[in-house]
Amino acid sequence: MDAILATAEKKSLTRTLGAFQLTMLGIGAVIGTGIFVLTAEAAQKAGPGMMVSFVIAGFVCAFAALCYAEMASMVPVSGSAYTYSYAVMGEMIAWMVGWALILEYAVAAGAVSVGWSGYVVGLLQNGLGIHLPPTLVLGPFDGGMINLPAMLIAGLVTWLLVIGTRESATVNAILVVIKVLALTVFIILAVPVMNMQNFEPFAPLGIGGIGAAAASIFFAYVGFDAVSTAAEETKNPQRNMPIGLIGSLAICTIFYLLVAAGVIGSVGAQPMGIDAATGHALEPGSRELAAACGAIADQAVVCSKEALAWSMREIGWTQVGNLIGLAAGLALPSVILMMMFGQTRIFFVMSRDGLLPQAFSKIHPKFHTPHVITIITGVAVALFAAFFPVGQLANISNSGTLFAFAAVSIAVLVIRRTDPGRHRPFRTPAIFITAPVAIAGCIYLFFNLDHKSIILFLIWAAVGLLVYFLYSRSRSHVGRGIVEVHEDDPDAPPQPVPPIAE
Numbered sequence: 001m002d003a004i005l006a007t008a009e010k011k012s013l014t015r016t017l018g019a020f021q022l023t024m025l026g027i028g029a030v031i032g033t034g035i036f037v038l039t040a041e042a043a044q045k046a047g048p049g050m051m052v053s054f055v056i057a058g059f060v061c062a063f064a065a066l067c068y069a070e071m072a073s074m075v076p077v078s079g080s081a082y083t084y085s086y087a088v089m090g091e092m093i094a095w096m097v098g099w100a101l102i103l104e105y106a107v108a109a110g111a112v113s114v115g116w117s118g119y120v121v122g123l124l125q126n127g128l129g130i131h132l133p134p135t136l137v138l139g140p141f142d143g144g145m146i147n148l149p150a151m152l153i154a155g156l157v158t159w160l161l162v163i164g165t166r167e168s169a170t171v172n173a174i175l176v177v178i179k180v181l182a183l184t185v186f187i188i189l190a191v192p193v194m195n196m197q198n199f200e201p202f203a204p205l206g207i208g209g210i211g212a213a214a215a216s217i218f219f220a221y222v223g224f225d226a227v228s229t230a231a232e233e234t235k236n237p238q239r240n241m242p243i244g245l246i247g248s249l250a251i252c253t254i255f256y257l258l259v260a261a262g263v264i265g266s267v268g269a270q271p272m273g274i275d276a277a278t279g280h281a282l283e284p285g286s287r288e289l290a291a292a293c294g295a296i297a298d299q300a301v302v303c304s305k306e307a308l309a310w311s312m313r314e315i316g317w318t319q320v321g322n323l324i325g326l327a328a329g330l331a332l333p334s335v336i337l338m339m340m341f342g343q344t345r346i347f348f349v350m351s352r353d354g355l356l357p358q359a360f361s362k363i364h365p366k367f368h369t370p371h372v373i374t375i376i377t378g379v380a381v382a383l384f385a386a387f388f389p390v391g392q393l394a395n396i397s398n399s400g401t402l403f404a405f406a407a408v409s410i411a412v413l414v415i416r417r418t419d420p421g422r423h424r425p426f427r428t429p430a431i432f433i434t435a436p437v438a439i440a441g442c443i444y445l446f447f448n449l450d451h452k453s454i455i456l457f458l459i460w461a462a463v464g465l466l467v468y469f470l471y472s473r474s475r476s477h478v479g480r481g482i483v484e485v486h487e488d489d490p491d492a493p494p495q496p497v498p499p500i501a502e
């Protein structure tokens with residue numbers, strides 16, 4: 001812990017960020033595929049009851065965010081949950097958290113790429129009359145073969161990262177305004193044409209459906225950890241960090257609830273193909289649902305890959321639908337950029353600690369970026385994006401996120417016990433309630449994920465343990481007694497998530 005802090009103290013960044021900038025940062029990283037695309041998934045899983053799912057997911061995130069804030073203020077260094085766990089719970093747990101973060105970030109970048117593809121394809125079609133063949137713009141589970149636009153955007157973002165692109169705070173602010181404007185216009189046009197009958201039946205798939213939708217829609221809220229990684233650059237972190245974290249979360253929650261109400265009220269959100277015998281509906285991102293949607297020419301929000309644009313067109317605002325498509329097309333790449341940047345940075349720190357091959361932390365001589373690992377990440381993200389449905393990717397990513405959130409919540413609890421005297425610029429209020437609630441919430445959401453994602457997570461964790469014991473443990477720098485201070489390296493890559501420059 002002290003070694004990690006010594007590293008951090010050496011590079012004291014100027015404290016420039018206030019509560020407002022932090023909140024913008026949070027919203028910039030949070031609003032994305034979740035609300036724009038997964039609203040349709042949530043509808044298929046819970047019907048109008050998805051309103052409750054949005055609230056549940058928001059609550060779990062709020063509790064986790066409070067725990068993050070304390071860790072981030074105490075250990076304000078790169079690497080996020082991986083570093084926090086390393087400092088508190090040792091190398092093996094840290095390895096598992098880092099390993100889970102790979103699942104989280106790379107797969108999330110894939111999910112957002114697929115979300116981007118849905119909106120851009122819809123925009124080309126409805127705005128410009130360009131019809132692309134479904135075989136080439138949808139993955140095999142959605143009734144196509146390969147999602148080329150999603151691959152394209154993943155490739156483009158990879159290239160931007162290799163040449164060292166950082167997003168300026170101004171660009172981030174502009175994109176936030178575009179996203180918020182798009183959601184606001186949606187709300188203003190959709191909420192007044194609300195038809196209360198669309199809320200009946202409210203929960204056609206019961207509590208189980210609401211839980212499942214909450215586990216998926218959790219994706220829409222993640223990303224606020226971007227705020228916690230900026231701890232070192234924050235003025236008066238004790239006050240501003242919680243405002244940034246909770247503020248961005250609260251704003252997103254309000255927008256999300258209104259958007260969800262708008263979708264349900266204006267176009268209806270009943271799940272398709274409820275089997276009266278089992279009480280289950282068709283699974284989102286399955287060939288069966290794709291076929292059922294094909295039969296009704298995709299005339300339901302649960303069939304749409306661009307739920308908000310589709311809803312607008314459906315209630316007569318065709319051009320507004322296209323503008324929402326344009327907003328998503330412009331703003332989502334920045335979310336992909338933050339995800340992939342975070343991924344490469346975590347790989348980089350793990351490789352630097354000796355747990356992954358040194359080749360991973362190689363720096364490009366001209367661009368000063370960890371190009372090797374960026375390209376490896378980019379290829380993986382492009383492949384996920386090409387072949388898997390957005391909801392499945394989001395759920396898999398969520399499994400990793402939930403694990404990391406739980407680990408951080410446990411870590412804050414542990415360190416309150418083991419090191420109560422340490423200076424904490426921000427203290428989580430009522431930690432002995434907050435942290436257990438966060439942990440329980442993560443467990444609840446985790447077990448509400450679909451079975452495939454849970455099994456995949458367990459396999460991933462098992463592989464992670466094998467790699468650790470067969471490879472990483474014996475090569476660990478800490479394990480071999482090598483202590484280094486890296487942050488001063490002239491070839492250190494830019495800061496972690498968020499890739500925001502002044």
Ligand SMILES: NC(=[NH2+])NCCC[C@H](N)C(=O)O
Pocket residue numbers: 029030031032033034035104105108112219220221222223335339397398401
């Ligand atoms: N760390 C993550 N898992 N981030 C995923 C963020 C996704 C973002 N909230 C969205 O809706 O697009």
